[in-house]
Amino acid sequence: xxxxxxxxxxxxxxxxxxxxxxxxxxxxxxxxxxxxxxxxxxxxxxxxxxxxxxxxxxxxxxxxxxxxxxxxxxxxxxxxxxxxxxxxxxxxxxxxxxxxxxxxxxxxxxxxx
Amino acid sequence: xxxxxxxxxxxxxxxxxxxxxxxxxxxxxxxxxxxxxxxxxxxxxxxxxxxxxxxxxxxxxxxxxxxxxxxxxxxxxxxxxxxxxxxxxxxxxxxxxxxxxxxxxxxxxxxxx
Numbered sequence: 001x002x003x004x005x006x007x008x009x010x011x012x013x014x015x016x017x018x019x020x021x022x023x024x025x026x027x028x029x030x031x032x033x034x035x036x037x038x039x040x041x042x043x044x045x046x047x048x049x050x051x052x053x054x055x056x057x058x059x060x061x062x063x064x065x066x067x068x069x070x071x072x073x074x075x076x077x078x079x080x081x082x083x084x085x086x087x088x089x090x091x092x093x094x095x096x097x098x099x100x101x102x103x104x105x106x107x108x109x110x111x112x113x
Numbered sequence: 114x115x116x117x118x119x120x121x122x123x124x125x126x127x128x129x130x131x132x133x134x135x136x137x138x139x140x141x142x143x144x145x146x147x148x149x150x151x152x153x154x155x156x157x158x159x160x161x162x163x164x165x166x167x168x169x170x171x172x173x174x175x176x177x178x179x180x181x182x183x184x185x186x187x188x189x190x191x192x193x194x195x196x197x198x199x200x201x202x203x204x205x206x207x208x209x210x211x212x213x214x215x216x217x218x219x220x221x222x223x224x225x226x
Contacts, residue, residue, distance in 0.1 A: 002154075032211070043205075044217045046216070098161070099215070100146075100158055101215065102158075105153060105155040
């Protein structure tokens with residue numbers, strides 16, 4: 001039973017445009033969310049996080065939005081660059097569960113030069 | 114720089130053999146985790162540890178064990194390897210028990226024939 005879902009396996013975007021990656025979750029107890037970026041043959045690299053007390057967090061070109069009522073979060077990358085081409089995972093953890101994360105299945109982003 | 118090192122990077126073994134995957138971190142984190150990544154499932158938690166002599170089962174722990182004799186290492190053992198355990202395995206650590214991103218190693222690709 002997948003508690004964190006990324007329904008788009010892949011996404012292609014032109015360089016310079018906005019990339020929007022989506023993630024849905026089912027457990028209303030999740031209170032901390034992460035986005036990771038993964039290149040082939042490497043481990044996931046932490047990108048950005050958001051706590052459930054916020055609805056937006058921004059770090060440079062990356063912004064994460066959280067809609068708690070819809071149980072939905074999204075990652076916006078503006079402007080997209082070819083080096084952003086990777087697989088992106090969202091992850092969520094519940095309060096008081098010792099930093100155990102549930103991961104989505106990933107979205108493969110291709111930024112076309 | 115602090116890091117997590119996994120070894121070997123690739124391993125091929127036969128069904129029924131015992132296999133141990135190594136994970137060594139220099140972050141000095143108490144919290145360490147093992148995940149496996151499979152197509153269609155994202156990353157799933159196998160075992161985790163919050164400190165020396167502490168080990169806990171995750172979502173998909175059957176057939177796996179871990180031991181924690183020091184802060185730096187959390188080896189993952191497959192007691193009797195099965196073809197269903199063919200996967201990419203990632204070790205991770207985190208600084209805190211809550212709201213703390215995971216730092217990942219580069220993974221071990223295990224093939225059970």
